[in-house]
Amino acid sequence: MIRNQWYGILESSEVKSGKPLGVTRMGERLVLWRTSGGELVCMIDLCAHRGAALNIGKVCQDTIRCPFHGLEYDTSGRCVLIPANGRAALVPSQFKVASYPLREVGGFIWLWWGEPRDDLPEVPFFRDLLFGFHYNTLRSHWAAHYSRAIENQLDVMHLPFVHYNTIGRGNYTLVDGPMTEWVDNELRVWVQNRIDDGTLPLRPDEVHPTRGPFLHLRMPNVWMNHISDNLRIVVVFAPIDEANTLMYVRFYQRVVRVPILRELFTFAGAKIGDRKILAQDRRVVITQRPLKSSLHMDEKLIQGDRPIIEYRRRRQALQELAQSSDLLGY
Ligand code: FES
Ligand SMILES: [Fe+2]
Known part of the structure; x- marks a missing residue:
């Protein structure tokens, strides 16, 4: 795969709201999900805690919850809750999952396979x-x-x-x-x-x-x-x-x-x-x-x-x- 390019990876209709989807693309296991507001998210399908797949977890409004011990990740992949430590506890910054920039154009989902940056080029659709x-x-x-x-x-x-x-x-x-x-x-x-x-x-x-x-x-x-x-x-x-x-x-x-x-x-x-x-x-x-x-x-x-x-x-x-x-x- 060539780095720093937009790749069409799925159709938009394949990712339903409220239901995470696990796929392999670009040689990686990825999870895609939508927040309650419809924002589309794509992250590595691997919980930072002990490696469970997030795609069999749950979407809770604006976070995805791991099925194993309930760690919750926001749309940027940052862990915002470790239930066993309680809501009052701070979450250490190393609890995070890599996420990818996405666009939806022409009914396809496009993933930026490279370094995220502010000036991403246009998606190469007709x-x-x-x-x-x-x-x-x-x-x-x-x-x-x-x-x-x-x-x-x-x-x-x-x-x-x-x-x-x-x-x-x-x-x-x-x-x-x-x-x-x-x-x-x-x-x-x-x-x-x-x-x-x-x-x-x-x-x-x-x-x-x-x-x-x-x-x-x-x-x-x-x-x-x-x-x-x-x-x-x-x-x-x-x-x-x-x-x-x-x-x-x-x-x-x-x-x-x-x-x-x-x-x-x-x-x-x-x-x-x-x-x-x-x-x-x-x-x-x-x-x-x-x-x-x-x-x-x-x-x-x-x-x-x-x-x-x-x-x-x-x-x-x-x-x-x-x-x-x-x-x-x-
Ligand atoms: S493996 Fe995900 S919360 Fe423990
Ligand atoms: Fe042919």
Whole structure:
């Protein structure tokens, strides 16, 4: 995982008020809960007293209470009550649990994986999806590092093979380009696949797209397929740990607007359309070794892998940046 980034980790609806939720993300056991006022909190799921999991404890208004001996923690992770010592006793400052900054944007929960600071950047979500769209979500667990799952969504050569009987029908095996461009931390990809007519693929600089980019990746873990202005597929790749990823795949549409029909269409897009395609991808990606990709590794890449190379380069650059800012102390 790259430090000092916002990661989409869950959907907002998964954390209900009054009920703590225990999950593993970023390789850590975390507990998420909401105060009675609705404020969302995320902390390490480990009581400072003797290591019990807080997620099986209770939310008491603005604190979470450990199920074992009742220690209560506030939203910052500071322990405010040790019942056996009594309300009158002072709580020593070492009784605390680390907590993470969070945001809720677009129905996702975003966790700041790094040093908390006042000037956190904006959450890397696609703002245009916040207005007028309906969506339905499909969740899919992959036994793969999230970098492999992301690369699969940037892989423009696998369609006629992995999806030969679905979205890859037609034997469009030859890949022109693809053309890529970075805009801040967003990678944009244009691609044209065609039937092999005996000519060589066009080089990336020879591709002259007639419409906007198809694929958008916002570092570190959100991707969008821009099918049309009114139809999109978005994936948040929530890192569980080094070997597991939870994919939140959303089908967004603003084509059908009539209530009920609209819900049916959105549901069908996500649950029927995306499920089969995703299963085809997963079958192959979970076999890739090594589990985690990196810029310098023993793979033989070709022109069509350009978006993947771009992703690996940026990933490495952000990792180096995070390491140097850690060294500098911010
Ligand atoms: S382990 Fe949590 S209160 Fe004792
Ligand atoms: Fe695929």
